Amino acid sequence: MLKVAVYSLTSCQGCLMNIVMALGSAVERLAKLVDVEYFKLVKEIYSDEEIVPVNIAFIEGAAVCEKDVKKLKAIRDNCRILVALGTCASTGGVGYYGSRRAKDFKEPKIVRYIEGEPLSSIVYVDYELRGCPVTFSEFMETLSKLIKGIIPRPIDYHVCMECKEKGIPCLLDRGIPCLGPITMGGCGAPCPSIGIPCYGCRGPALETDFDNYVNMLREKGISLQRIIESIEVFMGRKAREWREKYGNIY
């Protein structure tokens, strides 16, 4: 059986908790599929610092300090397939947002923070499983494919596509800022379904035409400032790019 490990870097552990809470009696089902060598909060037979050789490693969280970077590289050296678990690991996400602000803390400087970039900016990542948090079903679906030797294809559509398929009236038409056009789909658009705008928790879509998005907002009379503020939280490195381009013009 394939050996699997699930680790955390700096994170809120929300992805892990979401999976662990849903695991429940499915722990036995998981144990029939793979040898779980390390699974934070489920099977911690090694110290948090110890990295075990496995076939598949999942990593939650962003690398926001040198300790994280060292651990990430050690995990990469000890696995065949590496999966970024969640939006923080995939895009920097909240980890990126938080680390940018943590750098501004005056005292105490116990840890030297770096910007929480995507894991893929430091090591090779085989697959990015988005979500804040990742859902149990997507985690199991990904694991099942990997067990069969299949690396899942990245989701190549936006939240808007799922929203339109469900026939949900567009919030932008009511002047409500929504990040659906620039956010990776796969969630089924639960937020717009209940009248809440997409906040981009799955991070940027594979292909985003931000210029076009900005023009569309302007046509609908939506403040660019509100959008620039909202992209900061989940869009990681992309937010920096977009802010640098548009941040000075509102």
Ligand code: SF4
């Ligand atoms: S992706 Fe969201 S839930 Fe997962 S670790 Fe990051 S902030 Fe927490």
Ligand code: SF4
């Ligand atoms: S409500 Fe949001 S996600 Fe839905 S179509 Fe409009 S912009 Fe896209």
Ligand code: SF4
């Ligand atoms: S609609 Fe947007 S904010 Fe809501 S779950 Fe999907 S990606 Fe996240």
